[in-house]
Amino acid sequence: MLGKSLFCIMLAFALVIPAAARTTAKSASPRSGDAAPLAPTAAQEEAGMYLKQFLLERHYRKVVPGDSLSVEIFNRYIDILDGSRSYFLAREVDSLKQLYGKQLDDEFLSGKASAGFAIYNFFLGRAREKVRYMKAAAGTAPFSFTVPDTLDFDRKNDPWPADRKQLTGLWTKELKYQWLDLKSSGERPKGIRAQLSKNLTGRLNLLNRQKPEDAFHAYMSALTTSFDPHTSYFSPDEFENFQIDLSRSLEGIGARLQIENDYIVVNEVIAGGPAFKSRLLKKGDRIIGVGQGAASKIVDITGWRINDAVGLIRGKKGSVVRLKLLPASQGGRGPAKIIQLVRDRINLEEEAAGKQVLRVNGRKIGIITVPSFYLDFDARRRNDNNYNSTSRDVQRILGELNAEGVDGVILDLRDNGGGSLEEAVSVTGLFIPEGPVVQISSQSGNTSVLADKDPGVQYSGPLAVLVNRYSASASEIVAAAIQDYGRGVIIGERTFGKGTVQSLINLSELFSPGTGGPGLGQIKITMAKFYRISGGSTQHKGVVPDISMPSMIDTAIIGEDTYSSSLPWTTIRPSLYQATGQITPATIEQLKQKERVRSAANQQYQAYLRDLATLDRIRKKKGIVLQDAAFKSEAEVIKQIEKKWGTEREATKNVMNDVLLNESASVVVDLGGVQVHP
Numbered sequence: 266m267l268g269k270s271l272f273c274i275m276l277a278f279a280l281v282i283p284a285a286a287r288t289t290a291k292s293a294s295p296r297s298g299d300a301a302p303l304a305p306t307a308a309q310e311e312a313g314m315y316l317k318q319f320l321l322e323r324h325y326r327k328v329v330p331g332d333s334l335s336v337e338i339f340n341r342y343i344d345i346l347d348g349s350r351s352y353f354l355a356r357e358v359d360s361l362k363q364l365y366g367k368q369l370d371d372e373f374l375s376g377k378a379s380a381g382f383a384i385y386n387f388f389l390g391r392a393r394e395k396v397r398y399m400k401a402a403a404g405t406a407p408f409s410f411t412v413p414d415t416l417d418f419d420r421k422n423d424p425w426p427a428d429r430k431q432l433t434g435l436w437t438k439e440l441k442y443q444w445l446d447l448k449s450s451g452e453r454p455k456g457i458r459a460q461l462s463k464n465l466t467g468r469l470n471l472l473n474r475q476k477p478e479d480a481f482h483a484y485m486s487a488l489t490t491s492f493d494p495h496t497s498y499f500s501p502d503e504f505e506n507f508q509i510d511l512s513r514s515l516e517g518i519g520a521r522l523q524i525e526n527d528y529i530v531v532n533e534v535i536a537g538g539p540a541f542k543s544r545l546l547k548k549g550d551r552i553i554g555v556g557q558g559a560a561s562k563i564v565d566i567t568g569w570r571i572n573d574a575v576g577l578i579r580g581k582k583g584s585v586v587r588l589k590l591l592p593a594s595q596g597g598r599g600p601a602k603i604i605q606l607v608r609d610r611i612n613l614e615e616e617a618a619g620k621q622v623l624r625v626n627g628r629k630i631g632i633i634t635v636p637s638f639y640l641d642f643d644a645r646r647r648n649d650n651n652y653n654s655t656s657r658d659v660q661r662i663l664g665e666l667n668a669e670g671v672d673g674v675i676l677d678l679r680d681n682g683g684g685s686l687e688e689a690v691s692v693t694g695l696f697i698p699e700g701p702v703v704q705i706s707s708q709s710g711n712t713s714v715l716a717d718k719d720p721g722v723q724y725s726g727p728l729a730v731l732v733n734r735y736s737a738s739a740s741e742i743v744a745a746a747i748q749d750y751g752r753g754v755i756i757g758e759r760t761f762g763k764g765t766v767q768s769l770i771n772l773s774e775l776f777s778p779g780t781g782g783p784g785l786g787q788i789k790i791t792m793a794k795f796y797r798i799s800g801g802s803t804q805h806k807g808v809v810p811d812i813s814m815p816s817m818i819d820t821a822i823i824g825e826d827t828y829s830s831s832l833p834w835t836t837i838r839p840s841l842y843q844a845t846g847q848i849t850p851a852t853i854e855q856l857k858q859k860e861r862v863r864s865a866a867n868q869q870y871q872a873y874l875r876d877l878a879t880l881d882r883i884r885k886k887k888g889i890v891l892q893d894a895a896f897k898s899e900a901e902v903i904k905q906i907e908k909k910w911g912t913e914r915e916a917t918k919n920v921m922n923d924v925l926l927n928e929s930a931s932v933v934v935d936l937g938g939v940q941v942h943p
Contacts, residue, residue: 303389314375325493326791336367351435361387378484492830503572519538528551529569534548618662655692656695674724675728679735684739697717702717704840728754730747730756762826799840811853817880
């Protein structure tokens with residue numbers, strides 16, 4: 266009985282679980298091959314003490330430990346373990362909360378993680394039960410796809426199942442979805458049953474190979490993200506992968522990954538890498554399978570440890586990897602798709618700013634695309650005169666565009682997730698006289714100002730900055746400064762809203778130097794906050810465009826405001842600066858009016874908006890009908906829309922295929938007509 270096994274697990278931690286949480290099914294009882302209950306290591310408890318110290322003393326958010334923090338950690342932990350509401354029963358969550366809901370802050374202060382491990386062991390027992398149930402059903406159960414049945418993908422706000430009938434009903438629906446996915450790829454029933462059995466056997470083996478590191482990571486994620494979503498703990502193994510990613514010399518696909526519930530999720534697509542150049546992989550995509558080479562079988566990685574998944578995806582330059590995805594654009598609906606990438610080495614030269622010239626109504630508009638704010642610190646330190654930097658590249662491009670006599674410039678910061686703060690300030694300085702660019706408020710309450718100190722202006726003509734929901738951090742600093750100075754018009758959609766600064770601290774080096782003991786890992790901690798020179802933060806709200814143009818990004822699931830623990834939008838005293846006055850509220854209103862008239866008559870743009878409305882209607886549906894025709898139809902609609910507007914093809918490098926860039930260029934032409942040049 267799982268109730269009996271769980272009771273034994275709790276005894277191992279000198280804890281007793283409430284009766285309601287012991288009323289689980291016989292099928293979840295320990296079996297031969299099940300791993301022993303996990304327990305925290307001495308190194309993890311030591312790391313917990315230092316994490317407590319840093320979070321309370323150095324984090325930007327001042328938190329007083331107490332019952333409210335304890336409940337917040339508990340709720341977040343349960344969401345991490347069971348965000349799909351498909352493992353726990355409602356009464357079990359209530360019982361766990363009664364037992365641990367006000368205890369976690371005490372363990373946090375003492376550096377302990379016993380309660381976190383006890384909850385995780387309970388989760389593992391239920392996870393094994395779920396997999397065994399699905400495996401048995403996959404082997405014998407008849408499935409009907411003629412009767413309407415719906416699987417809800419977004420259950421994070423739904424109640425937990427009230428009883429076991431509801432719980433196993435969810436498991437059956439998940440299995441039917443997996444069946445339909447394999448069927449859509451051409452598998453026959455016998456092959457489907459065999460593949461499902463293989464996948465589920467692999468998942469059960471993974472559950473039995475769980476380590477203390479897995480439980481500690483999950484629990485620490487709940488603890489650190491209760492302070493803010495960008496504070497996190499890295500175990501020694503995880504930090505090794507993090508360092509490789511930051512070096513950008515990795516031979517792989519060029520993407521940072523994270524784990525969410527049972528899924529490996531794309532957290533960032535690195536500019537200059539294979540994934541970025543292919544435009545086939547997007548932030549938020551779930552990777553559920555990996556295949557080596559062009560023809561090998563896809564290995565199901567649902568439920569894998571992040572390090573194991575990274576090891577499978579990473580590989581030598583020139584080798585082929587195939588990824589099976591649940592695309593973020595589809596909200597997890599419909600059949601999964603398989604993409605193929607050729608692994609390569611990522612370097613700064615490949616992510617450099619680029620230039621194009623677009624002709625609109627007889628005017629030449631220069632396009633400068635900046636995929637990230639990069640700076641080769643090592644080369645500059647070596648006094649290499651040819652070191653790579655965004656500002657140097659943009660300055661060179663502006664010189665070329667000036668020589669070509671362009672009538673306006675668009676700085677395209679779409680999908681730019683940030684990078685070097687120094688480069689963001691320097692790029693802004695190319696368009697404004699000397700003056701402040703961004704304010705930084707530290708954890709201690711002190712405010713510093715980063716300023717452009719060069720009075721020269723590289724380009725003074727009509728300027729627009731194009732942004733979308735993926736424009737974050739350093740991109741938001743540039744867009745905000747250009748907007749505050751009235752130097753250019755911001756076009757697109759509200760930016761991500763990441764206005765915080767993190768520092769990475771090696772716990773072992775600080776507290777156990779030269780001891781030769783086990784590594785304690787690293788903490789990435791939020792210690793400061795960005796503010797605009799006008800006094801408002803870019804945090805949470807992002808930068809609101811002057812002229813709105815929606816992208817195909819699902820803005821409901823992307824952005825700082827989608828995190829429950831994100832720091833709030835606040836204000837400080839404005840910095841001393843002088844706006845240029847070139848872009849005024851009256852100017853913006855004129856541009857908006859011209860854009861409304863022009864876009865209404867633009868058949869291509871109106872077709873784009875209609876397709877976007879169709880996409881949004883599909884996304885707003887919580888679930889998918891588990892029938893053959895319905896399963897395929899919506900996914901096919903999404904696929905055709907994305908293909909039509911170039912979100913999945915290399916041809917987007919041709920500026921003529923970019924409907925938003927074309928429309929933005931028309932705004933810049935308008936801007937040249939209403940702007941008073943200095």
